[in-house]
Amino acid sequence: MEKYIYMDNSATTPVRKEVLDEMLPYFTEKYGNPSSIYSLGSASRVAVEKAREQVAKVLNADKNEIFFTAGGSESDNWAIKGIALKNKNKGNHIITTKIEHHAVLHTCEYLEKNGFEVTYLDVDQDGLINLDDLKNAIKDETILITIMFANNEIGTIQPIKEIGQIARERGIYFHTDAVQAVGNLKIDVKDMNIDLLSLSGHKFYGPKGVGVLYIKKGTKIDSLIAGGAQERNKRAGTENVPGIVGLGKAIELAYENLDEKNEKLIKLRDRLISKIEENIKYVRLNGHRTNRLPGNVNFCFEFIEGESLLLSLDMVGVAASSGSACTSGSLDPSHVLLAIGLPHEIAHGSLRLSLGIYNTEEEVDYVVDKLVEIVDRLRKMSPLYDKIAEGK
Amino acid sequence: MEKYIYMDNSATTPVRKEVLDEMLPYFTEKYGNPSSIYSLGSASRVAVEKAREQVAKVLNADKNEIFFTAGGSESDNWAIKGIALKNKNKGNHIITTKIEHHAVLHTCEYLEKNGFEVTYLDVDQDGLINLDDLKNAIKDETILITIMFANNEIGTIQPIKEIGQIARERGIYFHTDAVQAVGNLKIDVKDMNIDLLSLSGHKFYGPKGVGVLYIKKGTKIDSLIAGGAQERNKRAGTENVPGIVGLGKAIELAYENLDEKNEKLIKLRDRLISKIEENIKYVRLNGHRTNRLPGNVNFCFEFIEGESLLLSLDMVGVAASSGSACTSGSLDPSHVLLAIGLPHEIAHGSLRLSLGIYNTEEEVDYVVDKLVEIVDRLRKMSPLYDKIAEGK
Amino acid sequence: MYSEKVMDHFTNPRNVGEIEDASGIGEVGNAKCGDIMRMYLKIEDGKIEDVKFKTFGCGSAIASSSMATELIKGKTIEEAMALTNKAVAEALDGLPPVKMHCSVLAEQAIKAALLDYSKKHNVVIPGLDEFNFEEEDHHSVTED
Amino acid sequence: MYSEKVMDHFTNPRNVGEIEDASGIGEVGNAKCGDIMRMYLKIEDGKIEDVKFKTFGCGSAIASSSMATELIKGKTIEEAMALTNKAVAEALDGLPPVKMHCSVLAEQAIKAALLDYSKKHNVVIPGLDEFNFEEEDHHSVTED
Ligand SMILES: Cc1ncc(COP(=O)(O)O)c(C=O)c1O
Numbered sequence A, B: 001m002e003k004y005i006y007m008d009n010s011a012t013t014p015v016r017k018e019v020l021d022e023m024l025p026y027f028t029e030k031y032g033n034p035s036s037i038y039s040l041g042s043a044s045r046v047a048v049e050k051a052r053e054q055v056a057k058v059l060n061a062d063k064n065e066i067f068f069t070a071g072g073s074e075s076d077n078w079a080i081k082g083i084a085l086k087n088k089n090k091g092n093h094i095i096t097t098k099i100e101h102h103a104v105l106h107t108c109e110y111l112e113k114n115g116f117e118v119t120y121l122d123v124d125q126d127g128l129i130n131l132d133d134l135k136n137a138i139k140d141e142t143i144l145i146t147i148m149f150a151n152n153e154i155g156t157i158q159p160i161k162e163i164g165q166i167a168r169e170r171g172i173y174f175h176t177d178a179v180q181a182v183g184n185l186k187i188d189v190k191d192m193n194i195d196l197l198s199l200s201g202h203k204f205y206g207p208k209g210v211g212v213l214y215i216k217k218g219t220k221i222d223s224l225i226a227g228g229a230q231e232r233n234k235r236a237g238t239e240n241v242p243g244i245v246g247l248g249k250a251i252e253l254a255y256e257n258l259d260e261k262n263e264k265l266i267k268l269r270d271r272l273i274s275k276i277e278e279n280i281k282y283v284r285l286n287g288h289r290t291n292r293l294p295g296n297v298n299f300c301f302e303f304i305e306g307e308s309l310l311l312s313l314d315m316v317g318v319a320a321s322s323g324s325a326c327t328s329g330s331l332d333p334s335h336v337l338l339a340i341g342l343p344h345e346i347a348h349g350s351l352r353l354s355l356g357i358y359n360t361e362e363e364v365d366y367v368v369d370k371l372v373e374i375v376d377r378l379r380k381m382s383p384l385y386d387k388i389a390e391g392k
Numbered sequence C, D: 001m002y003s004e005k006v007m008d009h010f011t012n013p014r015n016v017g018e019i020e021d022a023s024g025i026g027e028v029g030n031a032k033c034g035d036i037m038r039m040y041l042k043i044e045d046g047k048i049e050d051v052k053f054k055t056f057g058c059g060s061a062i063a064s065s066s067m068a069t070e071l072i073k074g075k076t077i078e079e080a081m082a083l084t085n086k087a088v089a090e091a092l093d094g095l096p097p098v099k100m101h102c103s104v105l106a107e108q109a110i111k112a113a114l115l116d117y118s119k120k121h122n123v124v125i126p127g128l129d130e131f132n133f134e135e136e137d138h139h140s141v142t143e144d
């Protein structure tokens, strides 16, 4: 294998060199605890506050509304449990969708076991929720609407501003899991009426293990991690200073020339989509054709199973994923693909290729060439395909 | 200022060069998501599992009992909330001490607001709990005993094995916050009857923002962070691979030649203690004189206030702390010093000097010289001292 | 995740294909669960002269099929009957716990093909009747 | 955390000490809360000829004392009465929110010393009666 083609940028991304360079001093030289009052501590404090401003700027938030966490999952858990438990005197009903990330779904399921009621909205074949469904689901007891910004598997982008408006009008908190959106899409928490927003550093060329929960000023929320007075008394724990510095730098870089980068990414994405559709039969593009993340491509290849596709791609130096990375050990097909109406047997044969800033046209073409061969090989081995091949 | 003397190793430590070197490839080259099945993912998976073994070995645990978290505070919150909520059908009573870290205390207080009852054990003037008090506090409803291994402020080490035995005999889960102990003291979870143990990477020359919760096999515990299937389905979130790798390496290094390192550290510590006692009047050593962390020195200097002591030390290039680093923004005196029976006005004048592997005898002597000057200067400014000086 | 043996049998599966005039054909699994195995046997004088398979499934399903065919090729019916899923997994240097059901499928596919053979050719194969083709629900497999 | 001005007044505090034959002495705060300020005034012809202080407290308590003495030295009683805690904090280029009470203490210490002077010398100082020496409980200060 000469080269390695990474097309799993929705699973995680490498840390950019400029980002790592900013982080490095905070491991060995500027290692002070930001809570310490001596100069070494202040240097860390200043660095953390700078990162907070970098995040706030991108989201159009106030820096005091940015809280650092250990990643997207913690942010999701904190937002949902924190709002639910703090506001349970007001109501016990939560609205979400069937296509959320497990960090949201499993948290909602946990709350269901503990006295809360959750409505899981359906999505259409493109993965979009229906705003009327949302309105109809709202009850007097509804205290939280949590709907993801963009889906991690099929890339579909929800009408966040409209959802936020509905929530705002009814006085219901609105949380959005924007882990896949941040770094790729423009976000304005004020304009979009967002009360809480989760993001994770490693999805936009920042480090793993650090994220953010944006919490609009005045929001009533319990802490998930109690203890020291860090993060304005809302999230305890010695700050992951290098991680926070890296996240700040990464988000700043991600939003430099965003339009330009996205134009390039969308061109690549659409090239990949059309080449697959032109060269391979019995395929189905999952997710909305245009209203999707700039780097997301997701196909079902009928008659074959996703994991064997992934393994075969890995053998020719291509990294991709099937379902979401977090569940690739699982035997169940993706809940997202089932929610958009795919039958189980087809949902098993999905492939996600997520493009990033380092991918090229040559790579796209190489991947398509290899895909043609692999799909052909696996189909020839498949007992489902021979009937088709025979024209049955 | 020619050199900077860091004597706040209990607040945090620099990342050792050998540790950072192990971490570096996982930022930019081996950046795969450990959940991904392709080779880049497997490389990360292997690295995470290696670190898990490094931790397990030090604690004498099984590798499947090691769960990575974002630090000591998360581990404490998870252990306490997770046990309490999962076992609330068995009882609602928790036993802890008055000198725990806030990550434990505030979590207990949160549970008190939510239907649990908490007993806060007293400690004696050295900071030790009384085992009879513990036995007497146990009720039928007691589901958890959480007592720290060694105190972060005064360094006193609790009789963990005996506590564990009492808990084990009564069938009560025993959690210990060992954030200050790990890296400094020998720990054997089996021999010490520990069911859950928290530790944090940045206290032993590993990175910030990564920790561990040891959970004995068979322990019934809720997740704090739900979502993906990471950490055997118990703690969701894309793994902080570089952080985990760093923690693994750091803990391994910390336990190489531990006895030798501690002998040196204890010698330094005792030199610092006796020189302060010899050269400055009206001082009081806090914590047990011998049964304390090898690097911990904690004194009260009467008639002066801790923060002004810290600032003055910083001006001459010495980093130290007063109370715990996490609460140095606070105006209240340390709850630990109050618990060992100090009056408020004396508790305000505390100084913690925590020694680490990089400190030297020369540094100790320099710090004592400077302390003599600073204490003298501040006392001359103090309206409390002139009465003493006049012999009143 | 997978052993080298698994990867080898996945990448270069032995005995893929069909047998035109098979003595027995067995198919187990279902597409809903993500794996189907079809096994073709050519049996002469109580010996498995040839065996081929077609599989829809993950890497370990394909590797298990391949390994299972190798293990019974040229063997007697009794020997084929004695093949357990554990033996398939062991021959592959092990499978991840969540993937053990693939080896179960392989064992079942062989037995299903032998059952087909025994029916078509009116041969009694001892042990076949007792065999339970209902696989335990592998979707409830959890790690801990 | 602290401005350069604060650090300067902490490291080189102006007017530390006592005045033997002070016209008025005021002490506020208490050791339990971690800060005590004692202010000595020498007043002649309605002017503050000299001022000294002794303080037990944190860096900003010492800096506030020092700055406050500088701000009233040579001023009239009326001018000293007009000194607010905000003015002290501003002169120090600001104090962290949790430390604002230190500037309050400084203001109070001056007023307490003026009260002592007014009592000892039977001078009426307008505004002093209204002044409330009960500081709001600064222990309940939270950041959000
Ligand atoms: C005893 C103790 N427990 C818990 C913690 C919290 O650890 P972390 O800051 O890594 O969350 C600390 C240190 O800050 C500590 O000293």
Ligand SMILES: Cc1ncc(COP(=O)(O)O)c(C=O)c1O
Pocket: A070, A071, A072, A073, A074, A076, A101, A103, A148, A150, A151, A152, A177, A178, A179, A180, A200, A201, A209, A211, A326, B236, B237, B238, B239
């Ligand atoms: C939509 C979405 N939400 C949440 C997460 C969880 O983020 P993390 O793995 O950083 O905890 C992810 C990624 O894994 C995601 O794609």
